Amino acid sequence: MARSKNTQFAVAVHVLTYLAGDTGEHPVSSEELSTSTNTNPVYIRRVLGPLREAGLVRSRPGVHGGWELAAAAHDITLATVWHLLQGTDPVLGLHGPDPACAVGRGVQESLTALDRAVAGAVATELEKVTVHDVLAGKVTSP
Numbered sequence: 674m675a676r677s678k679n680t681q682f683a684v685a686v687h688v689l690t691y692l693a694g695d696t697g698e699h700p701v702s703s704e705e706l707s708t709s710t711n712t713n714p715v716y717i718r719r720v721l722g723p724l725r726e727a728g729l730v731r732s733r734p735g736v737h738g739g740w741e742l743a744a745a746a747h748d749i750t751l752a753t754v755w756h757l758l759q760g761t762d763p764v765l766g767l768h769g770p771d772p773a774c775a776v777g778r779g780v781q782e783s784l785t786a787l788d789r790a791v792a793g794a795v796a797t798e799l800e801k802v803t804v805h806d807v808l809a810g811k812v813t814s815p
């Protein structure tokens with residue numbers, strides 16, 4: 674199975690779901706989250722930065738610090754997470770052809786239009802799913 678090069682969205686959903694299911698009274702450390710996601714703690718903090726800025730998670734410093742949800746799991750749609758991490762970056766991994774190449778310009782225009790359509794379809798589907806749905810195993814294929 675091919676793997677995506679940008680795993681931020683998947684890692685963010687994993688971490689948010691982990692935090693939603695954590696019933697402890699303490700924040701969860703970046704190290705614990707990195708073990709669960711099989712990534713580096715620095716990568717976890719990089720992924721969670723935009724989510725913290727958006728008010729979805731909060732961090733507490735100190736020896737007993739860590740991460741916790743700042744919003745209810747049923748209020749966090751995967752579309753929100755997608756938009757925070759993907760932004761306006763192309764979904765299809767567009768490249769920059771030689772501007773003097775007529776074929777390249779045509780391909781780029783077509784792929785840019787398709788990219789907007791694909792991004793819209795992705796956002797529409799992700800809007801239907803919350804972190805709570807992922808935690809509860811309620812995500813199914815159409």
